[in-house]
Amino acid sequence: MHDSDSIVIIPTYNEKENIEKIIRAVFSLDKCFHILVIDDGSPDGTADIVKRLMSEEFSGRLFILERKGKLGLGTAYITGFRWALEHEYEYIFEMDADFSHDPNDLPRLYSACHDEGYDVAIGSRYVSGVNVVNWPIGRVLMSYFASKYVRMVTGFKVNDTTAGFKCYRRRVLETIELDKIRFKGYAFQIEMKFTAYKIGFKIKEVPVIFVNRREGVSKMSGGIFSEAFFGVMRLRWDGWTRKYPCPA
Numbered sequence: 001m002h003d004s005d006s007i008v009i010i011p012t013y014n015e016k017e018n019i020e021k022i023i024r025a026v027f028s029l030d031k032c033f034h035i036l037v038i039d040d041g042s043p044d045g046t047a048d049i050v051k052r053l054m055s056e057e058f059s060g061r062l063f064i065l066e067r068k069g070k071l072g073l074g075t076a077y078i079t080g081f082r083w084a085l086e087h088e089y090e091y092i093f094e095m096d097a098d099f100s101h102d103p104n105d106l107p108r109l110y111s112a113c114h115d116e117g118y119d120v121a122i123g124s125r126y127v128s129g130v131n132v133v134n135w136p137i138g139r140v141l142m143s144y145f146a147s148k149y150v151r152m153v154t155g156f157k158v159n160d161t162t163a164g165f166k167c168y169r170r171r172v173l174e175t176i177e178l179d180k181i182r183f184k185g186y187a188f189q190i191e192m193k194f195t196a197y198k199i200g201f202k203i204k205e206v207p208v209i210f211v212n213r214r215e216g217v218s219k220m221s222g223g224i225f226s227e228a229f230f231g232v233m234r235l236r237w238d239g240w241t242r243k244y245p246c247p248a
């Protein structure tokens with residue numbers, strides 16, 4: 001058995017400026033979390049930093065899976081979810097490496113699932129107003145209206161549908177058929193939430209402030225936007241036609 005029921009999955013691609021700091025920030029919290037980094041062969045040596053920390057200080061709490069090339073955020077998380085289920089964690093988190101998600105919010109996401117009994121806790125920027133700091137106005141508007149668009153097309157009543165800061169109970173990831181999740185970018189985030197909602201899991205939005213990265217650059221590409229735009233229509237179609245599994 002582990003000394004923690006919780007694992008934070010952090011996907012990385014070229015995050016050498018952030019990775020050590022974010023790992024230390026998570027390990028300095030009062031609650032004990034474990035961390036799994038999924039690195040896609042970052043040319044800047046992100047994985048080497050993680051492996052040094054694993055061997056020097058954080059053995060048994062910090063783990064890494066290395067993939068050969070940049071295969072996308074969605075498949076990185078799916079790989080991490082399978083690993084976390086296999087290693088029997090109960091609370092499985094998604095978090096970016098770049099401090100746009102504040103590690104100090106992890107305990108509040110945990111509490112929503114552990115103490116309040118929700119199946120999914122979403123670190124949400126749009127519970128009341130728009131809680132985003134230092135994002136270019138174009139990105140704020142795009143993200144905000146993307147969530148409105150998803151609501152309009154699918155009827156899914158979550159304010160922050162593209163949010164990538166989350167806690168799942170393991171039963172959610174056991175029930176969602178992970179091999180049927182097909183999107184990689186923002187649409188991956190929408191698809192995971194929408195599928196959990198269609199299955200009937202209880203979802204809570206926990207208000208957080210999203211702060212744009214100070215170090216490194218965003219890795220999302222143009223294709224990810226069109227994937228999201230058309231992907232939402234596919235999800236609406238699925239909602240009408242697909243037979244979703246029953247909750248575990």
Ligand SMILES: Nc1nc2c(ncn2[C@@H]2O[C@H](COP(=O)(O)OP(=O)(O)O[C@H]3O[C@H](CO)[C@@H](O)[C@H](O)[C@@H]3O)[C@@H](O)[C@H]2O)c(=O)[nH]1
Pocket residue numbers: 010011012013014015038039040070071072073076095096097098100143162163164165185186189213217218219220
């Ligand atoms: N392993 C792996 N990691 C990746 C990849 N692409 C991005 N990452 C990692 O995923 C995290 C988020 O990447 P960013 O490039 O900073 O994403 P973003 O555009 O700011 O998107 C964030 O906000 C969106 C909502 O506004 C979210 O939908 C998205 O999931 C993410 O949290 C970072 O830790 C980054 O290194 C990839 O192909 N492979």
